[in-house]
Amino acid sequence: MRNYKRLIHLLLGPVLFLLACFLLPHAVLPTFAERAAVGTVFWMAYWWVTGPVDYAVTAFLPIAINAVVPMAEMKAIISNYADETILLLLGASIITVLWENTGLDKRIAITFLRLIGNSLRMQLVFWFALSMVLSAVLPNAVVCATITPIAVSMLKYIGMDDVKNSKTASKILLTIAYATGLGGLASPLGGAMNLVTVEYIQQLTGKEYMYSSWVIRFLPVMLILMLINVVFILRDVKKTDLLGGSSEYFxxxxxxxxxxxxxxxxxLVLFVVATGLAFTRQLYQDILPGLKPAYVFIICAIIAFLFTNKEGKRIMVWKQVQGKIVWDLMYIFAGGLALGSLINATGVAKALGEVISSLDMKGGFVTILIILTATLLLSDVTSNTATAAVAIPLVISITQGCGLNPIPYIYVASIGVNLSYMLPTSIRAIPVGYGLEPKYMFREGWKISLIIILVMSIICTLLLKYWSAFSTV
Structure with a gap:
């Protein structure tokens, strides 16, 4: 980037912040803190997309801005940079360094290329299916944090370690992020955001909500979303596009x-143990309530430093390992969490809900379109769980106030809560940490977001009208 362009991008970030602080409608966002929180979103999003500074540097803006323009308790902001998921990502990153030091990464890469083939289309479908299926029953962050390094190992082996400048590598990592987010919608076990939604449904109905009911009602939605995502991902991939050499070569x-x-x-055993324990927590959580997935990965990371080779030399030494750990992904992830904290702590999310509630919605297509748009965009700047906690009760109160059955609109909101594509927040920070450009993510993200909002608004309207089960629990 030329110096003058970089300077323009650097200056436009704080300019957008100031414009938001003073020009956003005071009737909607009455406090300066609310407008400053939105301004922080604009500033961070602009710098992430244009890249005048390192992405990890942008991730510290919530701390810096909040120190100058107090919006929320600083402890609440800083705590995001030591979140459990950050520890999970650190542990996973250390374990993947162990792969490199032992040569396991090369073996994994060759094995995957031999089994799946070198067709880019087949590779994309494989990574999409694997990530989506796992995230249907497991925490999205765990799935993305374990699947992404495996794909990166394969890409490094075939010479695509520069993800930023490789469209193929970028597309594979973006596919994993898309599929992990989508898979979470398939069942209540897909993430805490769905469990929050289930809790609100149970409070609303006064009876236990069966997880099988969720799976049945979201099945047609999932099938259509899968089709949209796969077609979108493969739309510019030719049948002849290959990864590296021929199948015979691999x-x-x-x-x-x-x-x-x-x-x-x-x-390999250490990785399998860490992943297995993280994925089967429900089996031992009563016996070891403190052993959460994040701490499992940290323990296994500590064990990685205990290994020695045949000569008795340590395989992992911190001085050498620290240069290989992907620190960026942890800071970018934390920055997204901190940004979400500002949005929620200042009341911006609640203010958005009040604006929606004043639109005098009558139900049907327009109401569904508004709910989908609001929840999907909100989940792009804050965590999915926080979006659910804010959006679901608002949807219930708005629909009840309009004399509507809230159940189908809760389902609609859940779609938006689970899906977000544009910014490197939440799990999308993980592929960005491995080299995926936020500019590419945003450029692809707004397109698929628009498609999903429009298609899902139509589909959900049809389900509401013609499928009675979509309006029940």
Whole structure:
């Protein structure tokens, strides 16, 4: 980036912040703190998309701005930078360094390329299906944090380690992020945001909500969303687009691999144990309530430093490892969380709900369109769980106030709560940490967001009108 362009982008960030502080309608956002929170969103989004500074640097803006323009308790903002998920990402990053130090990353890459093939289309469909299925029953952050490094290992092996300048590598990482977010919608176990929604439904109806009911009612929605996502991802991929060499080449490379060493086996076992314990927490949470997925990965990361090779030398030494840890992804993830804290602490989300409630909605297509748009955009700047906690009770009160059955509109809101595509917040910070450009994410994200809002508004309107189950629990 030329110096004058960079200077313009640097200056436009704070300019957008100031414009928001003074020009946003005071009737909607009456306090300066609310307008400053929205201004912070504009500033961070602009710098993330244009990139005049490192993405991780932009992630610290909530602290810096809040110190100068108090919007929320600083402790509440800073705590996001030591969130449990940050520890999970740190542990996962250390374990993947162990792969590199033992050579396991090369073995994994060759194995995947041999089994799945070198067709880019097949690769994209594979990563999409794997990520979506896992995130249907497991925390999205855990799935994205474990699947992304595997894909990155494969990409490094075939010479696509510069994700920023590789459209193919960027598309694979973006596919994993899309699929992980979508998979969370498939069942209440897909994330805390769905459990929040279930709790509100139970309070509303006064009876237990069966998880199977969620799966049945969202099945047609999931099928259409899967189709939209896959078609969108593959739209500019030719049948002839390949990853690296031919299938025969990767088969030959696999045959040339030496016997798996003890060090590789140790690294693989450690990863499997960490992932397995994170994915099966419900089986032991009563016995070990403190052993959450984040702490499982930290423990396994500590164990990684205990391994030695045949000569008795340590495989992992902190001085050497710290240069390979993907620090960016942790700070970017934390910055997104901190931004969400500002939005919620200042009451911006509540103010948005009040604006929506004043629109005198009558139900049907327009109401569905407004709810979908508001929840999807809100979940792009704050966490999915926070969006659910704010949006679902508002949807209930608005629809009841209009004399409507709130159940189908809660389902509609859940779609927007789970899906977000444009900014490197929440799980989308993970592929950005591995090199995916936020500019590319935004450019692709607004397109698919628009498609999903329009298509889902039509589909949900039809379900509301012609499928009675969509209006029941």
């Amino acid at each position: 088969a030959e490379q696999y045959r040339k691999l030496p016997k798996m060493s003890f060090e590789e086996k140790s690294a």
